[in-house]
Amino acid sequence: MKTYNNLYQQIYSMGNLTIAWRKARKDKTGREDVVEFEEDLIRNLLNLHYELKNQTYKPRELRTFILQDPKTRVISISDFRDRVVHHALINVAGGIFERQFIFDSCAGQKGKGALFAVERFDKFSRKVTNNFTTCGFCLKADVKHYFQNINHEKLMGIIGRRIKDEKVIWLFWQILKNCFDEKGMPLGNYTSQFLANVYLNELDYFVKHELGVKFYIRYVDDFVLLHSSRKNIFEWMEAIEVFLIDNLRIELHKDKTHIVPLTRGTDFAGFSTC
Numbered sequence: 001m002k003t004y005n006n007l008y009q010q011i012y013s014m015g016n017l018t019i020a021w022r023k024a025r026k027d028k029t030g031r032e033d034v035v036e037f038e039e040d041l042i043r044n045l046l047n048l049h050y051e052l053k054n055q056t057y058k059p060r061e062l063r064t065f066i067l068q069d070p071k072t073r074v075i076s077i078s079d080f081r082d083r084v085v086h087h088a089l090i091n092v093a094g095g096i097f098e099r100q101f102i103f104d105s106c107a108g109q110k111g112k113g114a115l116f117a118v119e120r121f122d123k124f125s126r127k128v129t130n131n132f133t134t135c136g137f138c139l140k141a142d143v144k145h146y147f148q149n150i151n152h153e154k155l156m157g158i159i160g161r162r163i164k165d166e167k168v169i170w171l172f173w174q175i176l177k178n179c180f181d182e183k184g185m186p187l188g189n190y191t192s193q194f195l196a197n198v199y200l201n202e203l204d205y206f207v208k209h210e211l212g213v214k215f216y217i218r219y220v221d222d223f224v225l226l227h228s229s230r231k232n233i234f235e236w237m238e239a240i241e242v243f244l245i246d247n248l249r250i251e252l253h254k255d256k257t258h259i260v261p262l263t264r265g266t267d268f269a270g271f272s273t274c
Contacts, residue, residue: 150185
């Protein structure tokens, strides 16, 4: 496995921070914290540069609110200056992990999303059922309280297998510890979306390479497995339950995990597949 060192200077370079600022402000130019940051843009970017360089950077307190769309969710948003740092970090470190993601990891990937996931589901359904002329089954699974239960030590262990630059590891810890002490990441942070994929990439590799599942799609913590045999799917589900608990300290949501015939359809990535 290739590892990476000497990345930190790239993160705090003024060129990277400028790119990160442009990404962080996209579609948010009217927000109060964005306007405030840009009133003295050069000074604020320089301050971030020196804070990161000297490792004196500390994230500001998250702004938390309740969103109903339609289910109730607690959203926590970082201050704009911290979102610039998030983009600066992922600009450098993101590709190291994204190159390892499986093709059917759909959320947060360029050119992919919910519609891509549903189209793949339809394609796989047709293959499993020979264009719906034979029986097929689907495991529709959901991780219980996923973002709240991501274990920091496990996550940093995954990151540390690839990144050997201690200062980059330090910066990841600064962001994580601004959320919760031992587990959990806030909904609403750019880094949370990225790290959620890094964490469940471990599951993706287990499903694809150890269990040998051919038809598998994941959209954040929502995933499906398709096969012509209900028995095979049940055995895979049991293996996945053990893997998640033992290796990632998370578990399937019992009320949202079902094996259903493909003729019945299911909800996946915000769409009905029926």
